[in-house]
Structures are given as structure tokens and as C-alpha cells.
Amino acid sequence: MKVTELQVSDYRNLSGQKLTLDKGLNVFVGDNAQGKTNLVESVYLCCIGKSPRADRDKDLVCWGKESAYVHLRYNSRFGDGEIAIKLNSKGKKQIVVGGAPITKVADLLGNLNCVYFSPNEIRIISSSPAERRRFMDIDLCQTDKNYFYSLSRLNKALLQRNNLLKAAATLDEAREMLFVWDKQIAEEGAQVIVKRRRFCEKLKDYARRCHEKLTDGKETLRLEYTTPIEGETTEEIAQNYFDKLQACAERDFAARHTTTGCQRDDVVLEVNDIDVRNFGSQGQQRTTALALKLGELMIFKDIIGEYPVLLLDDVLSELDVDRQRRLLTFDSRLQILLTTATELPPEIVGIPYVKYRIANGVVMK
Numbered sequence: 001m002k003v004t005e006l007q008v009s010d011y012r013n014l015s016g017q018k019l020t021l022d023k024g025l026n027v028f029v030g031d032n033a034q035g036k037t038n039l040v041e042s043v044y045l046c047c048i049g050k051s052p053r054a055d056r057d058k059d060l061v062c063w064g065k066e067s068a069y070v071h072l073r074y075n076s077r078f079g080d081g082e083i084a085i086k087l088n089s090k091g092k093k094q095i096v097v098g099g100a101p102i103t104k105v106a107d108l109l110g111n112l113n114c115v116y117f118s119p120n121e122i123r124i125i126s127s128s129p130a131e132r133r134r135f136m137d138i139d140l141c142q143t144d145k146n147y148f149y150s151l152s153r154l155n156k157a158l159l160q161r162n163n164l165l166k167a168a169a170t171l172d173e174a175r176e177m178l179f180v181w182d183k184q185i186a187e188e189g190a191q192v193i194v195k196r197r198r199f200c201e202k203l204k205d206y207a208r209r210c211h212e213k214l215t216d217g218k219e220t221l222r223l224e225y226t227t228p229i230e231g232e233t234t235e236e237i238a239q240n241y242f243d244k245l246q247a248c249a250e251r252d253f254a255a256r257h258t259t260t261g262c263q264r265d266d267v268v269l270e271v272n273d274i275d276v277r278n279f280g281s282q283g284q285q286r287t288t289a290l291a292l293k294l295g296e297l298m299i300f301k302d303i304i305g306e307y308p309v310l311l312l313d314d315v316l317s318e319l320d321v322d323r324q325r326r327l328l329t330f331d332s333r334l335q336i337l338l339t340t341a342t343e344l345p346p347e348i349v350g351i352p353y354v355k356y357r358i359a360n361g362v363v364m365k
């Protein structure tokens with residue numbers, strides 16, 4: 001998958017402009033606060049439907065402007081496509097895919113896929129389990145619409161269950177409705193667990209190999225998906241999930257929220273048998289995050305039959321030159337959009353790339 005053309009208008013500090021992108025390595029160089037992250041963020045927006053860093057869509061509109069617009073053209077093995085997103089300063093978002101307006105984000109997902117990596121992504125390793133679940137979910141939602149729907153229904157049912165636990169005067173009063181929510185949570189949750197497990201099984205191998213490559217074989221990464229719900233098949237998991245929710249009713253009522261289920265899932269990450277989430281050095285955590293992202297790229301390639309676009313925001317300064325080179329030459333079929341505040345080091349300059357300068361929200365080739 002390649003983005004061929006990107007047009008932005010009043011997207012954060014980026015004023016109106018259109019640029020064509022190279023099918024290989026695109027390097028955006030600029031001082032701090034010029035709009036580099038904003039640029040790759042606009043591409044991410046067209047893939048996922050939201051920003052990787054802003055919670056509110058209205059924050060993406062240039063201050064003082066009514067609306068922002070992003071339009072991109074891309075090609076994939078299915079042919080050419082285009083995605084347009086218009087946001088207004090009140091937070092309203094209109095998405096148009098291939099000329100047709102869509103109302104559900106699910107219909108945007110999977111048209112153009114990306115893997116995004118920024119220094120912030122280290123939080124997948126060092127932060128709470130929620131970040132590791134988010135990592136799995138973003139991937140799975142991009143490649144599997146049913147996963148997206150299961151996860152949405154699961155989250156809604158879980159919210160309802162928690163509201164019920166808060167509102168009910170006694171547990172007996174809540175029992176009947178708990179039964180209904182528990183059934184739904186168990187069914188959707190089983191789908192989520194099975195798919196997360198399958199994803200981690202694949203990621204385990206890919207990420208270990210990428211990690212080995214990045215560390216020149218000095219370190220070994222072990223990855224394992226963990227969930228409080230046992231079982232192998234979807235049916236078994238759904239049954240165990242339901243039983244567990246029912247068994248936890250008293251405890252949940254006392255706590256006024258649901259204490260078990262796949263909102264407790266996590267991914268164990270060990271480097272040379274040490275829990276890298278809690279005890280890894282900064283460098284080890286960074287390399288692990290990068291290995292997960294590269295593993296993610298390879299899973300995408302397996303599933304969709306081609307590489308997604310790789311968005312690398314400001315990650316070079318975190319890596320030594322050897323690792324930089326290995327990253328940028330990962331596979332020549334990969335389109336990379338890379339931002340950097342400093343020029344590429346001379347050791348990297350042998351790699352073909354197209355350079356753009358960004359200053360004050362304006363991109364120049």
C-alpha cells in the first residue's frame with residue numbers, strides 16, 4: 001500500500017497544500033514545532049479515523065478556522081483509492097471513501113492500513129496493560145471488521161453492566177439484568193479473546209525475529225498473551241466467561257464494577273527472561289516497542305497480502321546508526337513516511353529517499 005498524494009487544508013498548523021509522495025522512503029525534515037508530526041498524523045487519520053494523540057477531533061482543526069480537510073490518494077493491490085476527511089471546529093467529522101460518504105468508522109478501517117511508530121509508542125511497553133490491549137485492538141480492527149464490531153458490542157455491554165452494578169440497590173434486584181449482560185459479554189468477549197490470542201501467536205514469532213535482528217542476536221524477546229478467562233475454543237471460552245461473571249457477581253456488586261474479563265488482558269514481554277515492562281532499560285523498552293511494530297508490519301503483510309504504510313515519527317534519534325539503517329532498509333517494497341528534526345546521518349545517506357522540508361506548516365520538496 002502506498003499513499004501517492006496528500007492534500008491538507010487547515011489541518012492543525014498545516015495550511016492548504018498538495019504533495020505527491022514517493023513509493024519508497026519519504027523524509028520530512030524540519031525544526032521543532034513546524035508541522036512534521038501533524039503531517040503524518042493526517043495520514044494516520046485517514047487510515048484509522050482518529051488521531052493517535054488527540055482525543056477530540058476538533059483539536060485537529062487549525063485554531064481560528066471553521067474546518068480542516070485531508071484528502072489522500074493511495075494504491076493497493078486492489079487498485080487506486082481515495083479517502084477524504086472533513087472536520088469542523090465543533091468536532092463533526094465527515095468521511096468519504098472512494099467518493100462515497102460513510103457513516104461508520106468501521107467502513108473506513110481496512111481501506112488504507114498503516115503502522116505508526118513514535119517515541120510515545122514506548123508506552124506500549126512501559127505503561128499499563130490498557131496500552132498493550134490498545135496495540136492489539138488497533139491492529140485487529142484494521143484487518144478484521146468483525147473484531148471491531150465484537151469489541152464495540154463488548155464495551156457497550158460492559159458499560160451497561162457497570163452502570164447496573166452502580167445503580168442497583170441490592171444484588172438480587174440486579175440479577176436478572178446481569179444475566180442478560182453476562183451472556184452478551186461472554187459471547188463477544190470470547191470472539192475478542194480468540195482473535196487476540198491468534199494475533200499474539202503470530203506476533204510472538206515475528207517480533208522475536210525482528211528483535212533478534214535489531215539487537216544483532218544479543219537479546220531474545222518472549223511474548224505471551226494473558227487473559228483471566230480460560231478455554232481453547234470460542235464456545236469453551238464463552239461458557240467459562242459467563243460462569244466466571246456469574247460467580248463474581250457478589251464481588252462485582254461490592255466493587256460496583258466488573259472485576260474480571262478481557263478488559264484485564266495483557267501481554268507478557270520478556271527480554272532475556274527479564275520482564276521488560278517493569279525492569280527493562282529505556283533502550284530495551286524502545287527496541288522491544290520497535291520489534292512489536294515491525295512484527296505488526298509482517299502480520300499485516302500475511303493478512304492483507306501487502307505491506308501497510310509505515311509512519312515513523314521522530315524515531316531515529318532514539319536509535320543508533322546501525323539500527324536506523326536496519327529500520328529504513330527493512331524491505332524495499334515498504335513505503336515509509338519518516339519525520340526528523342535533523343538531517344539523516346551520512347551513514348544512511350546511501351539509501352535512496354525523497355526529502356521534503358517543513359517550515360511553519362508548509363511542506364516543500
Ligand SMILES: Nc1ncnc2c1ncn2[C@@H]1O[C@H](COP(=O)(O)OP(=O)(O)OP(=O)(O)O)[C@@H](O)[C@H]1O
Pocket residue numbers: 011012013030031032033034035036037038039059060061062063314341
Ligand atoms: N489545532 C491547531 N491549530 C494550529 N496549530 C496547531 C494546532 N495543534 C497544534 N498546533 C501547532 O502545530 C505546531 C507543529 O506541531 P507538530 O507536532 O507537527 O510539530 P513537529 O514539527 O512535529 O515538532 P517536533 O520536532 O517538536 O516534534 C505546533 O507549534 C503546535 O502548537
Ligand SMILES: [Mg+2]
Pocket residue numbers: 036037038313314
Ligand atoms: Mg513531532
